[in-house]
């Protein structure tokens with residue numbers, strides 16, 4: 001069944017779904033396992049957690065997290081992506097009763113307030129313009145329980161010459177002004193604007209990707 005994509009001003013990756021699992025390890029310079037492990041450590045999933053992944057792509061990170069959850073205790077992860085083809089690929093490769101995937105825009109989540117213990121997102125925020133960065137962070141805040149955790153890994157202010165070269169080249173090569181906002185380092189202030197506590201930078205990869213952790217105040 002073809003899953004329709006959700007209209008959004010974000011840059012969806014329907015066309016990349018068939019090859020995404022081959023391309024991502026290259027983009028992460030063959031460090032995908034270490035990168036995913038760092039994100040999972042920052043998230044610290046508990047067996048009974050309800051977790052949401054924004055811009056989940058083909059769902060590999062969701063699958064790794066789901067292995068740490070206990071369905072008998074209610075543990076479940078839901079990955080959402082606005083690209084129908086990504087959700088199709090994710091369901092086919094990684095769908096399971098405690099690892100679900102839904103076509104949905106991160107700026108308009110169809111979940112009730114306070115539904116999740118934690119929200120995670122990897123390499124999604126440089127795909128959406130500033131207003132959607134803001135809206136999706138407000139949505140993440142809304143759907144988290146008080147005390148809920150937020151982990152975001154994405155392009156940030158570069159800290160090395162190589163990091164600066166890669167970021168600026170990506171911005172112009174992919175004609176993606178949304179990346180320029182990440183390069184300016186807007187994410188931490190937007191998290192605070194949405195109501196989260198000032199984020200910690202838990203890790204930094206390749207001189208331009210930061211892993212931020214914060215919580216929704218209880």
Ligand SMILES: C[S@@+](CC[C@H](N)C(=O)[O-])C[C@H]1O[C@@H](n2cnc3c(N)ncnc32)[C@H](O)[C@@H]1O
Pocket residue numbers: 008009010011012013014024054055056057058061080081082083086104105106107121122123124127128132
């Ligand atoms: C670079 S991929 C990251 C995928 C995955 N999280 C990972 O780390 O490999 C960014 C994803 O964001 C999705 N996306 C773009 N705009 C979106 C939106 N407004 N809401 C939800 N997903 C969106 C794209 O379709 C794409 O799958």
